[in-house]
Amino acid sequence: MEELIVDFLSNNIVYILLFVFLIVVILAGVRIVPQSEKFVVERFGRLRAVLGPGINFIVPFLDRVAHKISVLERQLPTNRQDAITSDNVLVQVESSVFYRITEPEKTVYRIRDVDAAISTTVAGMIRSEIGALELDEVQTNRAALISRIQQALEKVVDDWGIEVTRAEILDVNLDEATRAAMLQQLNAERARRAQVMEAEGSKRAVELNADAELYEAEQTAKARRVQADAEAYATSVVAQAIKENGVEAAQYQVALKQVEALTTVGQGEGKQTILLPSAALDAFSDAFGLLKGRS
Known part of the structure; x- marks a missing residue:
């Protein structure tokens, strides 16, 4: 058996060496490049090609991978x-x-x-x-x-x-000196901003107070104007009545006012005695007479 193997090798040594050589050539000519790399190929010291990811082929014994470069960040x-x-x-x-x-x-x-x-x-x-x-x-x-x-x-x-x-x-x-100077400047700026805000608050308070006083004055003026309009209207009514009814209307209004005044005095709190002059009693008599006459 050994003799047969020796005879086979001796007779086919050339083919075996040729087969081994072909395998070596194929392996030398195939380059598998990872996804994250690129291969720089040189031939006789000069740039031949740049191989990208995947299977690549080079010329065996002439080309060589001189650099493997990662393309990752x-x-x-x-x-x-x-x-x-x-x-x-x-x-x-x-x-x-x-x-x-x-x-x-x-x-x-x-x-x-x-x-x-x-x-x-x-x-x-x-x-x-x-x-x-x-x-x-x-x-x-x-x-x-x-x-x-x-x-x-x-x-x-x-x-x-x-x-x-x-x-x-x-x-x-x-540096420490510059940092200390900046901190001092920052504190000064904060103090300035606080003073500005306080001044603005005082100014706003004065403005609001002035607005309130102006509003109060406007409302008072409106009330006085309404009151004046009412008094003017009442005066015009009395004047119209005097014009239409003569002196009797005027006497009637005066007598009515006297009665209202005496009634108000009599409604005071506490026990009190009211002394009326004879002229006041005459005013009552006149008022009742006029009231009776108008009724």
Whole structure:
């Protein structure tokens, strides 16, 4: 049995070696690229192709995969750099950048250390942008500042085959002296606002009081006008009666008023004695006579 196997191998050694060679060639020419990567292929040291996800074929022994580049989004470590605002305030800015490689051939052959290059570029841009703003503008317009930095960064890294997906300014820190000065300024501003609010409240109270007094005066004037109109109307009625009935109507009204006055005096509280002069009794007699005559 062993002799048969030896005879078979000796007679077919060429075919066996050829078969093994074909297997090696096939394996060397097939490249399976994961979804999250791209392969940069070189031939004799020069760029040959960029392989995308899936099954790819290369020329064995001539082509080789020189670089395996991840296309996943990356985050640079938090970077801290000092900057001076236009009003000469020293601040320490913490920033971070997210990016991903879209063209591996540019990243491989145009830049050596991508992370260091982006960090240096971002630091310079942050210093430039903050140097054109005052401290208050840096604090209040952070979104606009981030947007300008990201746009400027995209123009620079485009030659490196990189897409900047997001840039963030995480914090803007101040030294202790500046922070204490800002706190003092903030307290002063709060005190000023409180005084303004108190003054506005006093002013509003005075305005409301004046409005109330004006309203009271208007209502009093209206009441007096109504009363005057009533008295004028009563006078006109009496004048008309005198015109129509002569002196008797006038005497009747006078007598009626005298009776009403005496009746009011008699309705006073407590026990009291009322002394009437003879003229008053004559007035009663005249009033009753007139009343009787009119009835």
